[in-house]
Amino acid sequence: MIVANKSKIKKMAENLSESGAGRSLWKDARMRFMQNKAATISLFILISIVLFSFIGPYFAVWSYEQIDWNAMGSAARVGMPSIESGHFFGTDDLGRDLYSRVIQGTQISLMVGVLGASVAVVVGTLYGATSGYLGGKIDQIMMRIVDILMSIPYMFVLILLLVVFGRSIGMLFIGIGLLSWLDMSRIVRGQTLNLKNKEFIEAARVTGVTDFKIITRHIVPNLLGIVAVYATLLVPGIILAESFISFLGLGVQEPSTSWGALIKEGAGTISYDTEWQLLFPLAFFVVSLFCFYFIGDGLRDALDPKER
Amino acid sequence: MSNHAILEVKNLKVNFDVSSEGDMPWTKAKKLQAVNDISFSLNAGETLGIVGESGCGKSTLARAIVKMVPAESGEVVWLGNDLLGLSNAETRPYRKQIQMIFQDPLASLNPRMNIGEIIAEPLRTHYPKTPESDIQARVSDVMSKVGLLDNLMNRYPHEFSGGQCQRIGIARALILKPKLIICDEPVSALDVSIQAQVVNLLMDLQEEMDLALIFIAHDLSVVKHISTKIMVLYLGNMVELANSEDIYKSPSHPYTQALISAVPIPDPSVEKNKNLIMIEGDLPSPINPPSGCVFRTRCQKAQDICSQDKPEFKEVSSNHEVACHFND
Numbered sequence A: 001m002i003v004a005n006k007s008k009i010k011k012m013a014e015n016l017s018e019s020g021a022g023r024s025l026w027k028d029a030r031m032r033f034m035q036n037k038a039a040t041i042s043l044f045i046l047i048s049i050v051l052f053s054f055i056g057p058y059f060a061v062w063s064y065e066q067i068d069w070n071a072m073g074s075a076a077r078v079g080m081p082s083i084e085s086g087h088f089f090g091t092d093d094l095g096r097d098l099y100s101r102v103i104q105g106t107q108i109s110l111m112v113g114v115l116g117a118s119v120a121v122v123v124g125t126l127y128g129a130t131s132g133y134l135g136g137k138i139d140q141i142m143m144r145i146v147d148i149l150m151s152i153p154y155m156f157v158l159i160l161l162l163v164v165f166g167r168s169i170g171m172l173f174i175g176i177g178l179l180s181w182l183d184m185s186r187i188v189r190g191q192t193l194n195l196k197n198k199e200f201i202e203a204a205r206v207t208g209v210t211d212f213k214i215i216t217r218h219i220v221p222n223l224l225g226i227v228a229v230y231a232t233l234l235v236p237g238i239i240l241a242e243s244f245i246s247f248l249g250l251g252v253q254e255p256s257t258s259w260g261a262l263i264k265e266g267a268g269t270i271s272y273d274t275e276w277q278l279l280f281p282l283a284f285f286v287v288s289l290f291c292f293y294f295i296g297d298g299l300r301d302a303l304d305p306k307e308r
Numbered sequence B: 001m002s003n004h005a006i007l008e009v010k011n012l013k014v015n016f017d018v019s020s021e022g023d024m025p026w027t028k029a030k031k032l033q034a035v036n037d038i039s040f041s042l043n044a045g046e047t048l049g050i051v052g053e054s055g056c057g058k059s060t061l062a063r064a065i066v067k068m069v070p071a072e073s074g075e076v077v078w079l080g081n082d083l084l085g086l087s088n089a090e091t092r093p094y095r096k097q098i099q100m101i102f103q104d105p106l107a108s109l110n111p112r113m114n115i116g117e118i119i120a121e122p123l124r125t126h127y128p129k130t131p132e133s134d135i136q137a138r139v140s141d142v143m144s145k146v147g148l149l150d151n152l153m154n155r156y157p158h159e160f161s162g163g164q165c166q167r168i169g170i171a172r173a174l175i176l177k178p179k180l181i182i183c184d185e186p187v188s189a190l191d192v193s194i195q196a197q198v199v200n201l202l203m204d205l206q207e208e209m210d211l212a213l214i215f216i217a218h219d220l221s222v223v224k225h226i227s228t229k230i231m232v233l234y235l236g237n238m239v240e241l242a243n244s245e246d247i248y249k250s251p252s253h254p255y256t257q258a259l260i261s262a263v264p265i266p267d268p269s270v271e272k273n274k275n276l277i278m279i280e281g282d283l284p285s286p287i288n289p290p291s292g293c294v295f296r297t298r299c300q301k302a303q304d305i306c307s308q309d310k311p312e313f314k315e316v317s318s319n320h321e322v323a324c325h326f327n328d
Helices: A002-016 A025-035 A037-059 A098-134 A136-150 A154-165 A169-196 A199-207 A211-247 A259-268 A276-303 B058-065 B088-095 B115-126 B132-145 B162-174 B192-209 B220-226 B244-249 B254-261 B268-273 B304-308
Strands: B005-018 B030-043 B047-051 B073-078 B098-101 B180-184 B212-216 B229-234 B237-243 B313-317 B320-323
Touching: A025 A037, A025 A276, A037 A098, A037 A276, A098 A136, A098 A169, A098 A211, A098 A259, A098 A276, A136 A169, A154 A169, A154 A211, A169 A211, A199 A211, A199 B098, A199 B115, A199 B162, A211 A259, A211 A276, A259 A276, B005 B058, B030 B058, B030 B073, B030 B212, B030 B229, B030 B237, B047 B058, B047 B220, B058 B180, B058 B212, B098 B162, B115 B132, B115 B162, B132 B162, B162 B192, B192 B212, B192 B220, B212 B220, B220 B244, B229 B244, B229 B254, B237 B244, B237 B254, B244 B254
Parallel strands: B047 B212, B047 B229, B098 B180, B180 B212
Antiparallel strands: B005 B030, B005 B073, B229 B237, B237 B320, B313 B320
16 A cells, blocks of 8 residues: 555656756746846846947948048037938047947957956966865965965056057957956855865765866856856956056057047047037946946846855 | 674874964974774674764764875775775775765755766766766666655755755765765754654665665764664764663763763653763863873763873773773
């Protein structure tokens, strides 16, 4: 009788668990993220901006370096935003089409932000996880190196690099990438130290799993949450740094441009009644940064372990 | 049950270096004797229960046997080979024969892996060439053994209760068909009804697979239920080692007597009139253990000799060993 009951219960249980597929923490997190309206809308807007920067050029009448001789020098009267002239966002003081230039600036700024953050994520995660997992003297040495690098003023080094080695996007990447992984490695190391003593790591070690597999299979997947959050918050930080450098006139080189460079030009001519030169790039800049921060915030809430 | 010892631990010692605040980098760290001179042997199919207060070295002893903490001296002889003398790579083949179950059921499972992956991990580690269909079959086989439905395989640890998580931990320990499972307080994080289930499951599996168990707990009634032999630890030292029945019937060491008198009896009238032996004071610091007998600072029978000589660990009757000066 007991056996019969058991099989019945088993059948019932099988029916109850409809699919049998579990909800992983990632699925849970995605659901929580989707419930966060600000974050979802931000993600949507950001995707639109990215798409715009790729599709936008097909609708442009002027290229980003072409000069409209009519508008040159008289941007306030001729170069205002209009559909007929093909300058949807107006022109800058040299008569170049602001629509194309904003698109160009968006591409460059986002690329700097995303690539810079990726460098920081890869280097920082590997460095931090190695330091944390190995521990002891190696950990001490690796973290003191980070301390030393951190104590050097960031902007100063960046400006010095650009002045000494010349202005170029490549140099900007190296400068930003070189220093932005420091915080990342700190955060990752702290998390690794925390994870290292968890019982599931010990269980893996008792079983005989190798150190390398433990790092890749057990530590890194558990770090990804915090890394993802930090990376989304790092992107706007790097965009800001690049914009600041460009604002100082040290960033990207003409005729290429970036949000910071455009904002600088716009701000310089604001007294000549050409406010669109400031407002268009500024709007893109501000909206994108807001979106990144909201997404980062949403991710942090969604991946917060306390919510489990 | 065979009477051949599969595991022999001889004079195992584990020390930790403790540096206190304000130490200079060149100051020599103080030694903390976590496990001091422990020897025992374990036969296939037997269960050794290890009891003692918090901080008496139970878990450290278990971790030293599986080389999670380095031992200072001594031998851990597993089927004729001293594990402590082997390098990490040389130890790996033995790791599949000794598995471990942990105290916190949820923390011992990787939250980012599903149950199937967690249980299969030891198999994938030691037999990387096993075809996927075989792995699935073995996993569902071992899951049904511990009383889990195999359609839960794709679920994640946070979706399970504590008792189920502990079953998952047991399934992971069983999949390689080990000869010894070290259970480090496997039931202390579970509530009483679940404790009974897990302990009974372990006993059933033990009978079925001829497993040896080392069962660490601070709950004496649980240990009594499952163990064939019991070892009582105090401050990293063995104070008594005997068959489970002997130790409950005739505890010889004052510490064991006090421990056993503290076990509640499920009968109010007996419980009320019971002669409870109280132990005064706190556990002494293992950095600076008492001279002679480690228990003397809290022992009612303590006399001069206890502070001068460390009592030898000797047999009082067959298979019943005690470390106390006052045993005939």
